[in-house]
Amino acid sequence: xxxxxxxxxxxxxxxxxxxxxxxxxxxxxxxxxxxxxxxxxxxxxxxxxxxxxxxxxxxxxxxxxxxxxxxxxxxxxxxxxxxxxxxxxxxxxxxxxxxxxxxxxxxxxxxxxxxxxxxxxxxxxxxxxxxxxxxxxxxxxxxxxxxxxxxxxxxxxxxxxxxxxxxxxxxxxxxxxxxxxxxxxxxxxxxxxxxxxxxxxxxxx
Numbered sequence: 001x002x003x004x005x006x007x008x009x010x011x012x013x014x015x016x017x018x019x020x021x022x023x024x025x026x027x028x029x030x031x032x033x034x035x036x037x038x039x040x041x042x043x044x045x046x047x048x049x050x051x052x053x054x055x056x057x058x059x060x061x062x063x064x065x066x067x068x069x070x071x072x073x074x075x076x077x078x079x080x081x082x083x084x085x086x087x088x089x090x091x092x093x094x095x096x097x098x099x100x101x102x103x104x105x106x107x108x109x110x111x112x113x114x115x116x117x118x119x120x121x122x123x124x125x126x127x128x129x130x131x132x133x134x135x136x137x138x139x140x141x142x143x144x145x146x147x148x149x150x151x152x153x154x155x156x157x158x159x160x161x162x163x164x165x166x167x168x169x170x171x172x173x174x175x176x177x178x179x180x181x182x183x184x185x186x187x188x189x190x191x192x193x194x195x196x197x198x199x200x201x202x203x204x205x
Contacts, residue, residue, distance in 0.1 A: 001145040007136050009151030010158075011198025012190065015183035016083070025125050026118075026163035033114035035164035039157075042164075046156035048123065053132045054149045057139025065197075070124045072141045073194035077132050080187035083180045114135075131156070136189070141194060148159045 019024060022042075029038040060068055131152070139148040 001150065002128040002142070002144050005138070005144045005147035006141050006151035006154070008142075009148045010155040012134055012138065012186055013131050013152050014159060015186055016079075016134060016182075017156060018162075018183075021038045021129070022122055022125055022131075023159055025121055026160050029118050029125060030164040031120060035101040037111070038118045039160055042122045042160045043157050044115075044121035045119045046160065047153055049132060050149055050153045050156065052136055053135040054145040054152070056159050057136035057148065058143070058145035060136070060140040061112065061143040061145075068140050069194050069197045072137045073191050074195075075133060075137045076187045076191035076194060079134060080184045080191060082130070082186035083187060088177060105118040130131065134190075138190075168204070179183035 026038060026042050029042070060071075135148060135152040138152070139145040142148060
């Protein structure tokens, strides 16, 4: 396990996932069910999604290094552009997403039913989002799927905990537009690292 790779994955996924649809879905679920049960269900869903992403990234990492680095650089560049461009409408999107999930989830579930509902809502909410693509990209670039899995899943569990316990407070205290711009900068830096790798520069991660 490479600690530097795991920490890189954590640092990338947190700012990308905080303003994401899944964060809002977790917040809504925590208003319907017991927050601890929501966290377990959401965490399990994130774990499965992350495992699939790093598996795909690990398979891609077996391809020739230069084409992989090019694809990863493009991936992070596109992600940076999308995050930056969407920052201006972040608050409006948050309100619309919250309303969407509020109508989908009914109250009353307890125990395993609450865990299962939380798992299904998050598991089906959004496949192929930026956090999953970045997780696969990091696994492909580093060739360290286990390390990326640990860091990415830890990031998602941290975000899920923040959503279940402090979600409403965070939304009133932080500007989602700023969070998205931070995520865009992080993705931009990773794109630069991938370009340097294509150029043959020896990198630590």
